Amino acid sequence: GEAVRTKLRKGVEVFPCLVLNSNQAVYCGQHWNSNPRFLNAIWLLKCSLPVIRPGTSRGGSGRRWHWAFATPEYKVVVLGSGGVGKSALTVQFVTGTFIEKYDPTIEDFYRKEIEVDSSPSVLEILDTAGTEQFASMRDLYIKNGQGFILVYSLVNQQSFQDIRPMRDQIVRVKRFEKVPLILVGNKVDLESEREVAGADGRALAQEWGCPFIETSAKSKTMVDELFAEIVRQMNYATLPEKQEQCCTACVVQ
Template sequence: MREYKLVVLGSGGVGKSALTVQFVQGIFVEKYDPTIEDSYRKQVEIDSQQCVLEILDTAGTEQFTAMRDLYMKNGQGFLLVYSINQQSTLNDLIDLREQILRVKDVDDFPLVLVGNKCDLEDERSVGREQAQRLANEWKCSCMETSAKAKINVNEVLPIGFGWDAASLQFLTAVNKSFRRFSLGVLDSGLCYLAAAKV
């Protein structure tokens, strides 16, 4: 059975673990407990083929940056997560992406820019347009999520709930960068990292 590795990166406290646990287990983890490294495995069906998806939830604190090179080298797809109510967390992703480029020594790789905590609209400090401009510059998809309210969790993380080739029809409904990313992922043999809303 084929295995695919997705790496979730971002500053501490942006909700990487909450997003991952919500996708894998369907529950919201309220208490913040800084992660060193958590790995989740989920068997999914893509194009009528069973595969194992490994989601690596990484540390967001500076003391664990030395471990990131290994994650980045082995990762086949990346979610770069920021919090919509904390501008500095978006700024931090610029350096993280540069590090991925350096470690992988490639110009392009499957990536989604994820603005988490979109349920905190009243506290927003990162505008949707600002994030979209960055995503356009990086030629990747951009999406807002809420692990707490379960908004776009299944859309931004790899979808594997019995979808088959017919699910490609959904991809035509999404914007150009989203479609480019999704098809690029399929061409490389990686499970979907993004898809239209269900």
Template sequence: MAPRYQPSRECHVVVLGAAQFVHNQWIESYDPTIEDSYRTQVTVDGRQIMLEILDTAGTEQFVAMRDLYMKTGQGFLLVFSITSPSSLTELSMLRDEIIRVKDDENVPIVIVGNKADLEDQRAVSRSKAFTLSQRWNAPYYEASARTRTNVDEVFIDLCRQMLRRDDLDQSNSIDDDDNIASSASSHRRSRRRRKEGGHKCIIL
């Protein structure tokens, strides 16, 4: 039996933070649509995903449109530099803004400590970043856009979160439809019983 075809799903990722993360060295197979926006196809747990990435990190021109990008984004990479404590502090503000715009405490997020290749210049300890990730219940990776360390992994993890969320939403939607149909069917049966068991008028 031929394997069932699963259509490609789209995942929209927004990269936020002080350190620009998506570099041309990593996205050589991408087709840029606009500056700092890229599309590529990835496979996550056997499912084909069309990944659209908007990298706003470290680019001042995106700040004015940040709310719009947060509304359209489905998942977020919050990127800081392990060489800059202030860039980690900025993530709290960004996360608060995402939750405000999305009105959702459980938005898919991955925290990324970028510039892992600059270990000798580290100014943010792993334990401090990990503590933050535990508080937010979000995965934490240390990565390097320059050497491609953990770059694929952070996007796959984020896609996995988004797929789980989509599957859960679809499951809840099906359950709601089933409950509505069950309620309507029960109501019809109840009406039939009332008709069948109603008072009969006998004329003598």
């Protein structure tokens, strides 16, 4: 097992699994599973001798063994006040289109495959409500999330002020300071109407020890880079502490 693990990238566990016939059932340790999506990586073995599944009399045979990897899946939660562009950013990333009309979100869920640094991943993105009447639902969103995108509008100073208690809520629910998180100033296409200086965003990111990005959902400025960076942050979070290599606070450009 240890010899096998050294061949894999750090942070990925490998499990030896035995394949039976063509129904994709596998034997993992002491458990049979017909669809082992919970595994980060599996080592599939095909045996040259008949193999009997416990509790059955049927056997199967094969001729070779090979590697197979399950694509890692990450749960990303997008938080911010109403009207800052959370949905517009998410939809622009997922579909490549811009939402012109503002329609307050209650909860929307998106799923998209992404390749970051030559490694594929699947993002499950939860676009949350920004209005105060749904604030009580945030604890549940945060509890289930693995990475967080905190969005404010560059043209709305109050939305910037609203970000701090949301980050405090993440730390409270997760009971951990170093949560994968990115601070985002959206609507950079409205530069002439800016109310929040870039220096203010960078200073807050420095305080939190997280990356800072200014984006535009309308022009798609830094949108793909934003979601690629949150994947990196979640990847770094799975590495041993001595292996971590991300910045304590950086500006993605």
